[in-house]
Amino acid sequence: MFLTISGLAKSFGDNKVLKDINLELDKGEVLSIIGPSGSGKTTLLRCFNGLETPDKGRMSFENGLTIDFGEKASKQSIDTMRKKSAMVFQSYNLFPHKTVLENVIEGPVIVQKEKRANAVERAEALLEKVGLKEKKDFYPHQLSGGQQQRVGIARALALKPELMLFDEPTSALDPELIGEVLTVMKDLAKEKWTMIMVTHEIQFAGEISDQIVFMDGGYIVEHGPPQEVLKAPKQERTKQFLQRIL
Numbered sequence: 001m002f003l004t005i006s007g008l009a010k011s012f013g014d015n016k017v018l019k020d021i022n023l024e025l026d027k028g029e030v031l032s033i034i035g036p037s038g039s040g041k042t043t044l045l046r047c048f049n050g051l052e053t054p055d056k057g058r059m060s061f062e063n064g065l066t067i068d069f070g071e072k073a074s075k076q077s078i079d080t081m082r083k084k085s086a087m088v089f090q091s092y093n094l095f096p097h098k099t100v101l102e103n104v105i106e107g108p109v110i111v112q113k114e115k116r117a118n119a120v121e122r123a124e125a126l127l128e129k130v131g132l133k134e135k136k137d138f139y140p141h142q143l144s145g146g147q148q149q150r151v152g153i154a155r156a157l158a159l160k161p162e163l164m165l166f167d168e169p170t171s172a173l174d175p176e177l178i179g180e181v182l183t184v185m186k187d188l189a190k191e192k193w194t195m196i197m198v199t200h201e202i203q204f205a206g207e208i209s210d211q212i213v214f215m216d217g218g219y220i221v222e223h224g225p226p227q228e229v230l231k232a233p234k235q236e237r238t239k240q241f242l243q244r245i246l
């Protein structure tokens with residue numbers, strides 16, 4: 001198992017946002033987290049790369065990294081965990097004053113200390129993969145939202161993560177630009193990248209995911225393959241949510 005999570009919990013003050021979260025993810029699997037607004041989806045995703053730190057629970061990665069959250073969790077192991085993943089944000093989060101190419105090489109060169117020439121070569125290949133090689137010297141504001149998000153994906157891939165995290169990657173996009181981003185994500189799933197995404201694109205999630213997690217009120221209410229959770233949900237809350245949005 002690539003990642004095993006047990007008993008994960010997180011509060012903001014008195015607000016218990018994640019309650020007893022248990023999950024398993026194999027290498028090469030795609031897991032989608034769906035559920036109503038405020039159910040804790042984004043907070044859970046952010047726990048995977050250390051943008052939020054759970055209050056308790058255990059996260060174990062293959063190769064032996066295990067973190068028991070709480071006061072005794074070691075900062076060093078949280079840092080090691082952080083380096084395993086890369087996040088694609090809803091709002092792209094590109095550096096506005098840097099070109100597309102500079103955005104993509106920033107992490108490898110500054111954080112990972114990769115040689116610039118090497119990082120540029122890889123970045124160009126990644127930009128080609130997302131269909132934007134000819135835009136490498138453009139600035140983010142010269143691109144459409146869909147193009148910016150594809151740069152966001154190339155930038156995350158440039159970190160050579162073991163796990164790709166997507167936080168509602170298409171929800172800021174005009175409808176006609178969503179498809180180009182979903183196509184790139186579908187390609188990554190075919191290439192067997194390990195991916196966790198929070199999404200409102202339920203049909204898309206059903207097509208590419210191995211597992212769907214339905215969250216409500218900080219709990220995982222239902223969890224399984226798309227044909228079960230989306231097509232034959234067992235829980236009333238899942239049924240109601242799907243009826244509302246489909």
Ligand code: ADP
Pocket residue numbers: 012015017035036037038039040041042043044
């Ligand atoms: P979802 O992604 O399902 O919409 P979130 O994980 O964003 O849900 O939020 C779950 C709950 O946690 C909400 O009540 C939200 O207000 C609260 N929350 C999220 N982030 C923070 C934060 N940094 N500080 C305080 N409360 C937060």
